[in-house]
Amino acid sequence: MNTRPDVIAVLERIRRGEPTTARHRILVGESDDATRRGDKTIVAWTDARYRCSSWDQLEQLALAIQDSDERLRARPDDLMLWDWDNTYMQLDNPEDPTEGGGTILLGVAWYSIGFFIDRGGAGFSYMHQRLYERLGLSPDDITVQHFLCADVADFKPALVPTMNGLPT
Template sequence: MFIENKGEFVAWGGSTEERRRGRTAVAETHATIKVKDAATMERCLAALAASDARLASPKMGTKPGGYDWTVVYKDVAEDGSGNIHFGVVWYDQAFYEGHRNTFQGHFHGQVFADLGISADDFSVTHWNKDLATA
């Protein structure tokens, strides 16, 4: 059972105009990672924060990439387990189609193993904005 009112926003990421840099999203992904304990939660949040810092770095400002993070939110259960919810916004259709399931690849599998999770701990939903509004 989750503790009431213990959910917490962790980062705003690409949810701000400063981070969008005038780009228009073509697709979005929402992901939830189920974590087994507080230590795993902290490792995963630190990894997301490091990736977010990389995407927000000044050098990315001169050539923004095809994606960015959106809001990161966590729920924590009494035993320290919980869920991390986050989104990815995609700015290039071809990049989205080629990378939307990259979390299932070998590289991410190695990263996840170091964090104490696997792709099986993810729940992921993708949608193309053009198709969602059609």
């Protein structure tokens, strides 16, 4: 069963204002498709947000992400060291999406800590910078946050200050 929405069909529904919500899932990722993750364990997660000033920019970025997802899905499973999570489009003007821009919210699940350490900054690689430039995105339009999962985080014990023997 194909659980992936057709991005072009979703974009058309959004363009027509059906339904008029501010946030739309435009691609199903690994957290909502159990076959994508399989028995892999997430060791890190990336939250990437792309601020787009127009509908055309939102649409072009959504289609570029879909193309990338299709290339990723064509890889053999043993090379799947990361995967996209659900991708959302959050609109500035839900009543008339073609008037105004919005934000694409993209998650990345990482299954190998070594691969994450090596490639976690790939979103700012030369190739990605060229893509952003072609789409009219500047570095100020992009925010990226990385999170380590508790099982792999390197926690160190901290001294807890005390006052009269009681933690403060």
